[in-house]
Amino acid sequence: MSRMLSPSSGKPYGLARVCRTWRCARASVYRHRHPAPVRQRPGPAGPMSDAALLERIQGVLSDSPFHGEGHRKVWARLRIADVRTSLRRVLRLMRDNTLLAPGRVGQPRGPRNHDGTIIPNAIDTMWGTDMTTTWTAEGQVAVFIAVDHHNAECIGIHAARRGTRFEALEPLRQGVRRHFGAIGKDVAHGLAVRHDHGSQYMSDTFQTEMRFLGIESSPAFVRAPEGNGCAERFIRTLKENLLWIRTFDTVEELRLALLAFRDIYNTTWLIQRLDYRTPAQVRQKLSAVAIAA
Numbered sequence: 001m002s003r004m005l006s007p008s009s010g011k012p013y014g015l016a017r018v019c020r021t022w023r024c025a026r027a028s029v030y031r032h033r034h035p036a037p038v039r040q041r042p043g044p045a046g047p048m049s050d051a052a053l054l055e056r057i058q059g060v061l062s063d064s065p066f067h068g069e070g071h072r073k074v075w076a077r078l079r080i081a082d083v084r085t086s087l088r089r090v091l092r093l094m095r096d097n098t099l100l101a102p103g104r105v106g107q108p109r110g111p112r113n114h115d116g117t118i119i120p121n122a123i124d125t126m127w128g129t130d131m132t133t134t135w136t137a138e139g140q141v142a143v144f145i146a147v148d149h150h151n152a153e154c155i156g157i158h159a160a161r162r163g164t165r166f167e168a169l170e171p172l173r174q175g176v177r178r179h180f181g182a183i184g185k186d187v188a189h190g191l192a193v194r195h196d197h198g199s200q201y202m203s204d205t206f207q208t209e210m211r212f213l214g215i216e217s218s219p220a221f222v223r224a225p226e227g228n229g230c231a232e233r234f235i236r237t238l239k240e241n242l243l244w245i246r247t248f249d250t251v252e253e254l255r256l257a258l259l260a261f262r263d264i265y266n267t268t269w270l271i272q273r274l275d276y277r278t279p280a281q282v283r284q285k286l287s288a289v290a291i292a293a
Contacts (some may be wrong), residue, residue: 008193013265049086054093056083061099063136065264066241068101076276118229119273123150123286124179126218128194128231129171129201131163132239136248143243143258146171148235149194151286152271153279154234159255168200169209176213189214196220196227237265 003012019026028253048056060077061069071091078085094100120126126149135139142163146156156171172193173183180187193215195201201219210217218229242261248254266280274282 004178034176048083050093053083053085053089054097056081057093057099061130065185065268066237067245070101070241071095072272073270073276076272078269079276109231118149118227120150123148123153123186123283124191125150126192126194127155127172127175128170128228128229129156129233130196130231132235132243133163134243134248134254136251136253136254138206138249140252141251142167143254144168144171144232145231145238146174146175147230148279151274151279151282152230153235153283157258157262159251159253159258163200165200165203165205168206168276172213172215183213185212186214192216192218194218194220196228196229197222198224237269259281276285 003039005012015026015029019029029284052163056078057074060074060081063064064073064077071094074086074094075085075087078090091100111236118126118128122241123212127146129144129146131142131144134143139161141159143163144156144158144160144163144167146261147153154177156173158167158170158174160167176183176188191214193210195218197219200206225232238261240260242257248257267278269278270276271279
């Protein structure tokens with residue numbers, strides 16, 4: 001088409017004009033005209049062939065209790081199993097064999113109100129809480145969670161037929177009993193809780209209970225969910241690995257499954273920003289350091 005002559009000027013249309021009309025990049029045309037030769041991986045071959053490494057990768061994915069783990073998590077689990085290879089090689093093999101976790105393309109975002117960090121330097125200094133919903137044979141159910149912002153540990157999780165302000169307090173009570181010893185006045189002094197502006201969290205009952213426990217209320221910016229990103233990220237993990245892949249007959253069955261998922265998550269879920277350690281490993285290390293000090 002680019003070499004055809006224009007009836008008015010008698011000159012060729014040209015590739016640039018044709019690409020503009022068809023809305024395609026000239027680089028794509030050049031690439032199809034002259035495909036690049038297949039390049040082999042530079043450097044010496046590793047001790048494990050691609051076929052053997054692919055088999056180990058598939059074994060890691062099948063043994064993992066989670067769904068949708070990406071190539072970084074797989075690479076970290078291979079290193080834990082003393083299989084040394086590069087991150088880019090794991091990515092290449094998983095991409096070529098359609099083993100990568102599906103990605104989501106978001107919408108363009110405007111200016112953010114939150115431009116700082118929500119990760120504190122110690123555990124039990126900021127928790128995040130939020131709510132989602134799911135379905136059982138008994139109807140729609142509210143699921144409340146609470147997460148430590150430092151090590152992404154699930155410190156409380158609860159399910160109830162009604163998503164009231166009283167049910168929203170249950171994950172916090174679980175965390176306070178476990179990490180502060182008991183429910184009492186000012187027992188959790190020094191802790192802040194990040195939450196959105198939902199009616200449960202802004203209610204007088206919820207705020208009064210937090211003041212009684214010595215917890216500081218830390219609401220996120222309006223229309224800026226990244227301010228409560230730790231809780232939002234955990235809810236995504238919870239949906240992808242439990243709520244979207246299992247069905248439940250009763251609310252009680254769901255509640256017990258959530259408690260079991262909390263324990264599995266805290267002890268086996270690897271987190272990149274924690275140097276591929278689990279939330280339980282980070283808490284155990286920090287607790288040991290605090291005792292030694």
